[in-house]
Amino acid sequence: MTVEEFEEFYARTVARLTGQLYVMLGDLYEAQDVVQEAFVKAWNRRGQLDRDGRPEAWIRTVAWRLAVSRWRFRRRTADAWRRSGAPPHVEGPGPEQVALVDALRELPAQQRRTLALHYLCDLTVEQIAGETSLSASTVKTHLARGRASLAHRLQEPRIEEEAPGA
Template sequence: MTVEEFEEFYARTVTRLTGQLYVMLGDLHEAQDVVQEAFVRGWSRRRQLDREGRPEAWIRTVAWRLAVSRWRFGRRSADAWRRRGEPPHVEGPGPEQVALVAALRGIAPQQRRTLALHYLCDLTVEQIAQETALTTSTVKTHLSRGRTALAHRLQDPHMEEAHGA
């Protein structure tokens, strides 16, 4: 099956196959996911699908098996959680964490990434440079500018009043 033939096959059958899996599974989003995944797997086997002469049946079978596999995984996970007991209660983020996340969202993405790699992942400037394909001086610049921008965004006007008065 050529690329063009596969694309034509996809366009001709995706809606029908999704409808069939939807009826089988009772969940439209799951049907869409497994049919798409089956087509992705079929893409690399398109010559084999052509020789077998039943590409639609192959896609439908693979989609069904993917759905069953997901269902089994979900069931095993749920069983494991039940055996373990209730998950421990985890407190939500406090006001400081919410403020920090909001401040981080307000700075440049590269500065945010660099700060996260340095302070959360505990990477050195050299390691960050290697991971991001930046020079060490660029990493240092991002760290410096990121810290300045973050400090500016995190300034508490009440703190200034207490220190300035």
């Protein structure tokens, strides 16, 4: 099947196949998704589709099998959640974490990356230099500037005490 023939086949059959899978599955979005995925798989074997003589049946069968695989995956996932119980409750970030994230967002991207690699990933200056293709002195500069910038941004605002009687 040539590219033009495949495009014509797609245009002629996609709506019909989607409708058929919709009836089989009861979910239009799932039907659209599995039919599209089946056509992608068919594209890679369009030469064989022509020899088989039933390309529409092949698409329909592949789409159905994709849907069944998804159902099985969802069922196994749901079973695993039931066996393990609900995930533990995790508290949201506190004001300090929110302030830190906001301050980090204001840093230049390379400083932010360098700080994350050093403090979160526990990489040495030399390891960061190797991973980022920066010189060790540039990494040190980014660390120093990033720390200074964070210190400035994270300072507690000072409340001016009013003079008595003012």
